[in-house]
Amino acid sequence: MLLSLVAACSKKPDEMPAADSPMLQYVAADTPYLFGVLRPMPEDLADKLEPRVDKLLQGYQTLVRAIAVDGLESADIADDEVEASREHAAVILDKMANLFSVSGLRNAGIGRESTFAIYGVGLAPVLRINLTDGDAFERTFAEIETDAGSKMSTAQIDNQDYRFAGDDEATFILARFGNQLVATVIPTGISDDSLRRVLGLTKPESSIADSGKLEQMSKEYGFTAHGIGFVDFRRIADTFLTEPTGINAELLERAEFNSVSLSAVCKAEFSALADIAPRLLTGYTELNAKRIASNTVLELRSDIASGLTTLTAPVPGLGSDHGGLFSMGMSIDLLAFRSFYEARLDAMDADPFECGLLSDLQAGVAQGRMVLEQPLPPVAYSLKGFLAVVDDVQGGNVAAKVPPSSIDMRFLLATDNAAGLVAMGSIFSPELAALNLQADGKPVRFDSPLLQAPVEQAWLAMNGSGLALAVGDGGDQRLSSMLAAKAGDPVPFYAMHMDAKRYYAFVAEASEIQPDQDASPEVTQATRDIMLGMSDLFDRLSLVVNFTERGVEMPSVVTLAD
Known part of the structure; x- marks a missing residue:
């Protein structure tokens, strides 16, 4: 939220399609999720928001300091260590809290033209930020490490440095490549091939920019490159229902999940459930100095969607802004x-779930029938x-x-x-x-x-x-x-x-x-x-x-x- 507010005006034309963002070359066409601020907000909006967002960030700055101090005072450490810890923490907090301001973010290389995307390499989450000044970010981060008196561990892959911290289970990685910053959390000990894909050193064979998916979303729903995203529930389900490859194979192996344990019947029925609501889409549809409009859409199977359209009834004035408080x-x-619900129960009776893992869901049909039998006053x-x-x-x-x-x-x-x-x-x-x-x-x-x-x-x-x-x-x-x-x-x-x-x-x-x-x-x-x-x-x-x-x-x- 704060990144999307602070990443502001650009000199690029407003009509630039989302798929034209260079950042998308790192996002695979089959990514299961994505949200990107791929174009900074208009200049007049940025000018209007900047001083107010700065005031808001100052509140968060104070909150971060106060919470940290509260944590030190409640920590189980000796009294004579509390003051020393507080003084040490104050130095670090001052540096980090300064990032909670427009000027602080700019000094750290996150300025008006910064953009970002959160996406999945397989199921693994990746945050990629286009910095306005990569060297400024490096200096700021190094200063924080110096003030903290400790540094993140570093390693190399393909002659590229990256920072990391973690334990035997998971590792947080922070890597800067010129003016791009990549942050991710992956299983510890992941293969070099998967690490290259997560960091973007190995680009996907087919990117989401090539797929036409974002253009289709923009055309159908009016989403703009100022903010556009989706979660593909069907693709996520397929990850667990089919033989995984690449990084997903490593992730599921670490989770001790094996789709072989699922019967063909269970796989088919879970896949059918995923088809009921295949995708969640979201994005900005309007962004100017007066208003910000967005839409979030849970796509549904056509028969379910059509059935839901019959459920509403005209209520005078509902949907209009009446002013006031x-x-x-x-x-x-x-x-x-009642008719819609009964039709769903009939469908489950006509083609019942046979997978044992869905037995409770199927048993709910009888309970649903009992609910329908309860009389309501006319x-x-x-x-x-x-x-x-x-x-x-x-x-x-x-x-x-x-x-x-x-x-x-x-x-x-x-x-x-x-x-x-x-x-x-x-x-x-x-x-x-x-x-x-x-x-x-x-x-x-x-x-x-x-x-x-x-x-x-x-x-x-x-x-x-x-x-x-x-x-x-x-x-x-x-x-x-x-x-x-x-x-x-x-x-x-x-x-x-x-x-x-x-x-x-x-x-x-x-x-x-x-x-x-x-x-x-x-x-x-x-x-x-x-x-x-x-x-x-x-x-x-x-x-x-x-x-x-x-x-x-x-x-x-x-x-x-x-």
């Missing part, structure tokens, strides 16, 4: 869900979802533990039987019965002994789409527009919008008033500073979950503060 809602057609099937909106909260003081003086909020229950719900409620509430509420969408003032401060005014309204309640000043006007609002297209399963600026400011205030019992005052203060930094950075946040023919899509938008 916070809004959240979801939709579900219970009859459609009114439940008329419910289609809800939407709650908190427009504003006035007064109140977290520090003084003073509750809000008033709350403006709305709640809508989507249903095609609003009149029936009101009739049921009228049995228990004479005040509700006296309203004579009509399905015309017109708000009616609702007075009840149950209403107490900070809720002093309430209105009810209903129409053919639902029943809604509003409290607070102007609630009657907001209620009419809420019931008349259109549902999103596609109809969301879930949607959330919030005022991020006020939210993070509230979290900062709350963390100071109700700190973690185990945290020191310094850690509490650093946490507060980080939350305030987030408050300065963001204006609004939104997340929507849609069921589409491609699978489960989760678009998100961050609006940046002015």
Whole structure:
């Protein structure tokens, strides 16, 4: 996250495809996972973010120092050694903490034009960073080692130096090749051939840039080179279900896993399970000085994806940003869900799992049938979802533990039987019965002994789409527009919008008033500073979950503060 924020403006044209990044020559076409910031963010966005990110990084800098000091004080060492250890650690921490700043990162060779990728060589994780100044990184790292009084071990392969540290099980490797930095964790004692591939000294026979995979993702989902990635669950499953080669063979041998122990039936059925959700994709779709938009997609088998699209139901206003402090809602057609669930159980009955390792999953079919046999009241099937909106909260003081003086909020229950719900409620509430509420969408003032401060005014309204309640000043006007609002297209399963600026400011205030019992005052203060930094950075946040023919899509938008 911080790397992608700090790695900023480039002079390369904005239309550069992701696959044109030179870094991708080190990533195999069959890599099981990848996330890359392959093009730095636009210059105007970098200029806007840099001072705010710097403030945020300073909070992390303070937090790192405070946590390290807490660790020393709680360590099981003699009192006379604590002060010496603290002084020694302070020297190291000052050097490392300085990296938690824009200038510190630049001095370490990670500047505005830096890019990075996290990917797999087989299953082995690799982080590759394009440095703006490789020599500057080397100097900074050497200074940290000198201040620490110890250095990482070094070795060579093909006349290339690399640093390493580890034990008998795993080894962390850090290698610099000119202006590229490579970090990885691999099994100790891995073969030289595999090490060459991990470090990029031996490039893949076919790279992901050659495969066309990223171009296809960009075309279909609108991802940009500012951030694009995937996890290929099918390929990961195949690693365990077929005869492994290369580094995967070494990794699985160390893990004492042998696919030969799996029967052909089990392999086929596990492969079929992987086909249900073959890939998870993610990436930025928009990146400018006003907003950052992204999408995350869990691709699903076509019949599953199509089935899920039937589960949502129109909820007025769901999916739109209503402003205010916070809004959240979801939709579900219970009859459609029942049919979808029953169809899945029928499919498992028609073609049951035979692999013993999946016996519990198959046994769940009978339990699922029992769930379907449980009766639901008819009114439940008329419910289609809800939407709650908190427009504003006035007064109140977290520090003084003073509750809000008033709350403006709305709640809508989507249903095609609003009149029936009101009739049921009228049995228990004479005040509700006296309203004579009509399905015309017109708000009616609702007075009840149950209403107490900070809720002093309430209105009810209903129409053919639902029943809604509003409290607070102007609630009657907001209620009419809420019931008349259109549902999103596609109809969301879930949607959330919030005022991020006020939210993070509230979290900062709350963390100071109700700190973690185990945290020191310094850690509490650093946490507060980080939350305030987030408050300065963001204006609004939104997340929507849609069921589409491609699978489960989760678009998100961050609006940046002015």
